[in-house]
Amino acid sequence: MTQAPQAPGALRATSRATIGDSEFDRDTRVERREAGHYAADLPAGWAIGDALNGGYLLAVVGRALGDALAHPDPFTVTAHYLTATRPGPALVRTDAAPPGRTLSAGSATLVQREPDGTETERLRVLATYGDLAALPGDVRTSAEPPVLPPFEQCPGAKDHPGGPEAGPPIAGRLDLRLDPATAGWALGAPSGRGEIRAWFALADGRDLDPLALLLAVDALPPTAFELGLSGWVPTVELTAHVRCHPAPGPVRVAITTRNLAGGFLEEDAEVWDSAGRLCAQSRQLARVLTR
């Protein structure tokens, strides 16, 4: 790695948040009720429009599974998004399979109560957890990290044409810096290519961990924008693989779409850490609801 960006918190605050004591940790907190059941209260700060972000929700459910399962880290997590999750109370119910020696699998569902008291299922999750720290250090990869300008030279929420507060609520929780070469859509000139690249960090400077990587894979604007489509691109399903603990500092995220057909598209994400390692991969199937 030749790029060595300053951590974003260092640019504007003397006290950076830390893993365990940060906005992300507080907002993804789950409280154990009975065996395998967890209560959460989901703040509106992670919304885009009326619905909470899918990657944020995956981190909430991922935290509950990390408590319920015998191993600490998400290795592979799949979420199917059934209905839009609203800010407010939610319940996560987990169902662990008998653990293996090095891996544990489990399912989870996140539900919310309607005003009339009935329960609505928001997402279902299936995951296998392990211990990233216990893996051998071998790396043999032909993958190349995305190339983008240094962190400080990429525009962020403060550069939004409508002002720093013009983005959705979640924009204030993140320090997302888009590669200008893939941000044409924001100025009405999409490239037509299905790729967006960005630096990703948390706004309070908290370093990333495996749970925050579940957020990172679903935090960029949809590739559909750069394909010239507007409107909502709801995720049907998202699967993320976490491959290593990310090194400190912002990560580089590249999302790509190759096949838009029949009103659906896949969106692949790669997350590269400051040490030049591919620390997460994801793919989602999304629906294109054009305006």
Add this chain to the structure above:
Amino acid sequence: MTQAPQAPGALRATSRATIGDSEFDRDTRVERREAGHYAADLPAGWAIGDALNGGYLLAVVGRALGDALAHPDPFTVTAHYLTATRPGPALVRTDAAPPGRTLSAGSATLVQREPDGTETERLRVLATYGDLAALPGDVRTSAEPPVLPPFEQCPGAKDHPGGPEAGPPIAGRLDLRLDPATAGWALGAPSGRGEIRAWFALADGRDLDPLALLLAVDALPPTAFELGLSGWVPTVELTAHVRCHPAPGPVRVAITTRNLAGGFLEEDAEVWDSAGRLCAQSRQLARVLTR
């Protein structure tokens, strides 16, 4: 598409099996017992070593979900493989979420009884189904199909150095033709590149449907072989997206691995039909257990 292979059944049989009346249909049959529960009897013909193939098992569970859910076709299916499935009786239990207008999600688990009567969970599945025939016909893709020699020029099981019966039992169910350029591992000369390409068809000439695509994405030898690794590469998790009904005839399958790290690798598959459409994509996380 300029390549127009003959269907494999046409090469050696006057009566080709058909969708609904074929070995694959009989061997993935499930019998409804009570609401959402299905009995299956899994033949040894789909084994590799002692364990049944993961893609075959996904098709069995996929057939049960197709009956249990309100929509017919798998759009996105994830399986987590917990323990090795043996030939013999099995039970599939499904759990459907309330259906949406165009999509239905559901979970399933496949279990087998041990000789002492206890139940062991083999795989857990989470899926969203829809109706492929109801999708609009638009295609806007930057993906390119893999290039490989014509079907008839690629070696199959009959060309196995040890004779036509030397492969695992599943080899007799498939008509898999490997691109010689990616089959060096079979002759002790792996390319070192993480890619294998092949034509895929069913041995009895039955055309492919969405369930058979779930088999196709996990039917090739592992990319690890072409990376020069030997031994077992068990799948931890596999997610497949089915994007369209495949056109008749063999499909082209390309599998690639970019990142082998910490003893795990991802293996991506693409399946292209004879009409030149990308009809399925998959990614699996697998473990490398080197000899």
